[in-house]
Amino acid sequence: MGRAMTDRSGCHLHEPVSRSEQHQRHGANVVRSPRQRSGLQAVCTLMAAIAATLAAAASIATASAAVVGTAAASITTAGTAVASTVAPKAGAVGGGGSSAAKGSAARQREARTWTVCPASATASDCDFKGDQSIPDAVARANNGDTIQLRAGRYTPRAYLDVPFRDLVVRAFVVIDDKDISLVGERGVVIAGNDKMPMSAIVVRNADVNIGHLEITGFNYEIEEDKIYDGHGIFVIDSKARIDDVTISKFQKMGLSGRGDTQLDVSNLRVLDGHVGVWLHETAYLRLRNALVRGNDSSAITAYDSSVAHISGSTVEGNARYGLYANQQAAVFASNTKVAGNKLGDVNALAESHIRQDPPVAAAPAN
Numbered sequence: 371m372g373r374a375m376t377d378r379s380g381c382h383l384h385e386p387v388s389r390s391e392q393h394q395r396h397g398a399n400v401v402r403s404p405r406q407r408s409g410l411q412a413v414c415t416l417m418a419a420i421a422a423t424l425a426a427a428a429s430i431a432t433a434s435a436a437v438v439g440t441a442a443a444s445i446t447t448a449g450t451a452v453a454s455t456v457a458p459k460a461g462a463v464g465g466g467g468s469s470a471a472k473g474s475a476a477r478q479r480e481a482r483t484w485t486v487c488p489a490s491a492t493a494s495d496c497d498f499k500g501d502q503s504i505p506d507a508v509a510r511a512n513n514g515d516t517i518q519l520r521a522g523r524y525t526p527r528a529y530l531d532v533p534f535r536d537l538v539v540r541a542f543v544v545i546d547d548k549d550i551s552l553v554g555e556r557g558v559v560i561a562g563n564d565k566m567p568m569s570a571i572v573v574r575n576a577d578v579n580i581g582h583l584e585i586t587g588f589n590y591e592i593e594e595d596k597i598y599d600g601h602g603i604f605v606i607d608s609k610a611r612i613d614d615v616t617i618s619k620f621q622k623m624g625l626s627g628r629g630d631t632q633l634d635v636s637n638l639r640v641l642d643g644h645v646g647v648w649l650h651e652t653a654y655l656r657l658r659n660a661l662v663r664g665n666d667s668s669a670i671t672a673y674d675s676s677v678a679h680i681s682g683s684t685v686e687g688n689a690r691y692g693l694y695a696n697q698q699a700a701v702f703a704s705n706t707k708v709a710g711n712k713l714g715d716v717n718a719l720a721e722s723h724i725r726q727d728p729p730v731a732a733a734p735a736n
Contacts, residue, residue: 481514488522496520501527504543504552504560513549519583521557529568534606534628539598541572551579562587562620569601569622573608581613589621598622602643605631605653618642624665627653627676640665646688649676649699663687669711672699672722686710695722703727 486503487496498507501524507517526542542560545552552571560570560583570585580603590600598604602617607629616639617624624640624647627633631653638660640646646662646669649655653676660683662669668690672678680703685692692711695701696719703726708715718724 479512479514481516482512483516483518484511485518485520487520488524490522491520493520501525505530508543508545508548508550508552511548511550516551516553519552519554519558521555523559523561525561526563526566526568529566530572532572532574532606534574534598537596537598539569539572539601539604539606540567541569541601541604543571545571545573545576545578547575549577552581552583553579554582556582558582559584559586562589564589567591567599569599569604570617570620571603572606573603573610574606576608576610578608579611579613580615582615584616584618585620586616586618587620593621600644601626602640604628605633607631610634613637615639616641620644623648624662626650627655629653633657635660638662640669645669645671646685647671647678649678650674652676655679658682660684665689668692668694670694670701671696672701673697674699676700678702680704680706682706685715688712691715691717693717693724693726695724696720697722701725 484497484507487499489500530544532539600621602624604626612635614637618641620643623645626648633655636658640662642664645667649672655678657680666689669685669688671694678701683706685708688711690713692708692715699722701724
């Protein structure tokens, strides 16, 4: 018969053996003729070919699965990397007050309202209480939060220094690089401390809403030095929406816009101070329904390339000019009363210009 050998197909072939060896195996194997063996060989060859094809297909499938798995893992890893890069980090904001970044961060968490009370308050729901409660709340607040001030008087007991160019602005409340709202109830008064000269509020690289406040009595220590104290609201490179605010009895400027600042202001009262509104660099002011009266210098001033649009307001009884512009600044006033200002109602110098509808007489030449 033959000694069995198995090829890759599993087909058993037999090597020829002697007849005596066949008898010794008790007929366990059938001896085929040469033609039968040739046919069997052909069948086995065919089966081997089929088996090889199936093995190759299995190999390709395995390799494909490995490639797909690796690719999926790579895509997952890459997706994770992209997500970690694109997703904003909570509380992360860039210098210059990037509103989009701050807004994205704020949407990741629920905005909160912080309740601030004066020292005399008896309410039990105050998150912060006392004269230093406003700056404490500002420090704690996150982007999108509101600081709600309860009625009463707040007097500074400390200050913060904010670098600005080669100067320092010294202030009671500093909103730096945040997107928040500072809103008072009727009867909120932020009053200066005679023994501690400073400004009231400084806003830098921020996006803020300020409303329903009275700011009064902020003084300077030295009239001309490198410390900016004695100001009301001092805004640097920020966006500020201000409504229903009174600034009075201040020794320097009531509302200041410096650097790349945008001010959207309504129902403002600037009374009995020094310069009412002070704009520099590329600051922009939109002012509506304002009263600027009784200041011992000019009411609304614009320098450098700053621009002011004023409507529906009254500018009267100030010791110098009603509307003043210098360098390349521009002031536009419509439906606004500008009258009774001691040195003149309008004064535009250098390449600046002031336009009022209806027009008023320009100041006499010096």
